[in-house]
Amino acid sequence: MSDNQINPDTRERILDAAERQFMEYGYEGTSMRMITSVAEVNLAAVNYHFGSKEGLLREVFRRRLTWLNSERLAVLDALEQQAHGAPLKPSQVLEAFFGTLLRIGEDESLGGMTFLRLLGRTLTDPSEFIRTVFASEYPEVIERYKLALFHAVPDVPKAEIVWRLHFMLGAMSYAIAGIDLLQVITSFELDNIPGKDSGHKSEARNLYERLMPFLLGGLRAPLPQFSVASNEQLGASDTTQEK
């Protein structure tokens, strides 16, 4: 009863199993034997199809990011074309960038929430190897959207926009990856419990509707009064004093 599998694409089954387990246990925390056991393939199949464990991780990301980033560029192209050179609205740019991403979460064939969580989690991994995977996939998209944001929010200095783009990526990544942690930490009952399909809205859409106003508010926030030469302590308050 265990050897009559007629092999519906071994490669894909490995990728699916790896995607899920890398998300759940991390790259180092997932062994080849765990993956091949879940995928119900032979242990040697991974090395045969992907060369190594690193090659497997690379392909797990590549098959999703290729779609994601080309889609992001296509959406931005379309928006800019129908704007006839006029700057886009900030909300349009953010919706193009984050909406495209979160659409993955609604479509299981694109990886669904499993891949989104893996992505959010992996972005905080500083290992050399993982960084090179993203470095080769992302620069063009980031560059295009950065420029679009420069034009969309002309009253915020460019350097500040780059910082805020960074913050926005973080808010999103973390919200996706750490969606369970919130429930560990807080006791508050959210009307739409993340992690389980609840109500009529998908988890991704629910997140999207909460995230967008937050990001927009942060992106267009008034500038900090520029460097007031403050030697006050971070976080104010004098309940504690340095030594």
Added chain:
Amino acid sequence: MSDNQINPDTRERILDAAERQFMEYGYEGTSMRMITSVAEVNLAAVNYHFGSKEGLLREVFRRRLTWLNSERLAVLDALEQQAHGAPLKPSQVLEAFFGTLLRIGEDESLGGMTFLRLLGRTLTDPSEFIRTVFASEYPEVIERYKLALFHAVPDVPKAEIVWRLHFMLGAMSYAIAGIDLLQVITSFELDNIPGKDSGHKSEARNLYERLMPFLLGGLRAPLPQFSVASNEQLGASDTTQEK
């Protein structure tokens, strides 16, 4: 020349080495032999002093989080006391929470940026074991600040505030943990290069001054028009259509 070390606290040297390497390579990616080799102690010392590798990680966090969270409570206590029951300003609450955190990044004796990065990175780790570490350290602080935010931002529904607290944690964690990734991804030159001490401002303070306006803007952002029963696609645009 290798056995005349006069042992300036083996325990502390192990913790310091572990903190740095857990940050750099992750928990699973760091071996006991890596740690004890850097700390220049015997391999068995970790199990002697901390029982196990898990016990070591637990202590790495405990020695920092104990200070952090009691300090956060103290700062909030002081603010609320001098407000005489009046609600605090949103900026006060955020400064108390995030300022206290980022003060760690300025003080090497509290862990400095090394611990901040480890913290930001670990918060996205979904492993059962790591979750329990945080679950035991954080709930009281989160609860207190949550209530303070409810009072400080009365015109935003409570459920929405919890979501935004989550987003804020993410923006911060990610900004801390992924500070190098930004440079891989973007080619933009920031006036204050993170990762290296640049100019007169500390890395933590520079981050803090950029982060606060962003968080405030996001926290007080106008609500999304409530659930417009939209069946439009996420991210708009019709350049691509589902199947």
Added chain:
DNA sequence: CTATTATTAAAACGAACGTTTGATTAAGGC
């Protein structure tokens, strides 16, 4: 001093790791 405890040291434990090998099976061209 001796007795006791705390700490360090070297060596080994079995288990699990990623990878490789060599045989076996399936499929398609000729």
Added chain:
DNA sequence: GCCTTAATCAAACGTTCGTTTTAATAATAG
């Protein structure tokens, strides 16, 4: 039929993992 290529399989490779054991060394108390 045979040959070639692709794919799968069981088994083993050598290495590294976290942990344990046993002995040696320092530190301290009586």
